[in-house]
Amino acid sequence: MNEDALREHIALIGKSLYDRGLAHGSAGNISVRLADGWLMTPTNSCLGRLDPARISRLDAGGKLLSGDPPSKETFLHIAMYQERAAAGAVVHLHSAHAVAVSCIADVDPGDVFPPITAYAIMQVGKLALVPYFPPGDQTLADAVRKLARRHHAVLLANHGPVVAGATLEAAVNAIEELEQTAKLVLLLRGQPVRALTAEQVAELNRRFPG
Ligand code: 13P
Secondary structure (H helix, E strand, O other), rough: OOOHHHHHHHHHHHHHHHOOOOOOOOEEEEEEEEEEEEEEEOOOOOOOHHHHHHHHEEEEEOEEEOOOEEEHHHHHHHHHHHHHHHHEEEEEEEOHHHHHHHHOOOOOOOOOOOOOOOHHHHHOOEEEEEOOOOOOHHHHHHHHHHOOOOOOOEEOOOOOEEEEEOHHHHHHHHHHHHHHHHHHHHHOOOOOOOOOHHHHHHHHHHHHOO
């Protein structure tokens, strides 16, 4: 896809997320890697009403070349890209169920979700919890950087999920799977759960690597 098509694609995906209640107000941000920099959704923009022409164009150093001022989470997106050479897109949301799980006190920070479905294993993998830091703070980007090499999906405590993918399509599919899994985990709270076994998880990882 050329840059114009990518801009249209970001706006289309943003509207789709917004229309289905996965993004609201000015929460969330989307970026795509280019050969020599990034496209980044502008700060304080609504993902449901993005103007493709005003999406921020950053150079390889993260400097704004054109468009509106970029998301305050730009550092965090760039940290993901720098740690994950194959990442072509990063999506961050404040989707309700994932945020709810990010506020639960007793989750395993190395693997937030129990292994309940095959698709969560295949598309989200081991979801790591990033300790709480204020939105847009360099400390938050630094904390994500520490986990990004081992996890393409992380959950910012009391904030929301961040997912990297080879393409925007892959990153969005994975963050939607993450949100769906969070919803299932909340629906199942207090119920006896038949989780997948370690062997079943290993088999999925063998069949569907990466
Ligand atoms: P921006 O409006 O700067 O992209 O920030 C929104 C957000 O989701 C912060 O975490």
